């Protein structure tokens with residue numbers, strides 16, 4: 001039987017560690033770091049928790065997502081296409097660092113891109 005993307009990503013613990021590295025990459029990325037620098041550790045922990053849940057749920061895991069929907073979250077930020085690509089680059093780089101293969105990386109990129117309309121220039 002084919003494994004779900006969630007299973008191929010290695011489940012919640014590995015996804016949680018991946019998300020920590022993704023946020024670290026965003027904080028080092030000159031194109032988007034100002035979007036994330038304003039959060040303190042407690043706020044960052046909540047965002048990471050929600051992003052982890054979103055990743056788990058969106059890849060076929062059993063977790064419920066308890067954050068805000070994508071349009072509500074990003075509304076008013078006026079995020080550009082360039083920023084979306086910068087964020088996706090950070091995610092692909094973190095996935096490479098964590099040893100995921102091309103198939104999993106491409107599936108994640110396709111999911112992220114499909115959400116563009118709820119994130120960019122909203």
Ligand code: HEM
Nearest residue numbers: 032035047050051054067068073079083084087112115119
């Ligand atoms: C398809 C791409 C994206 C997805 C799936 C996504 C997903 C998420 C999720 C799940 C959260 C947590 C929401 C919550 O805590 O209720 C979040 C928060 C956030 N996202 Fe995104 N995001 C995307 C792209 C971006 C981009 C490109 C930027 C800016 C460069 C961005 C900036 C933020 C910020 C600043 C927050 C924190 C909002 C807050 O709690 O005040 N996101 N995102």
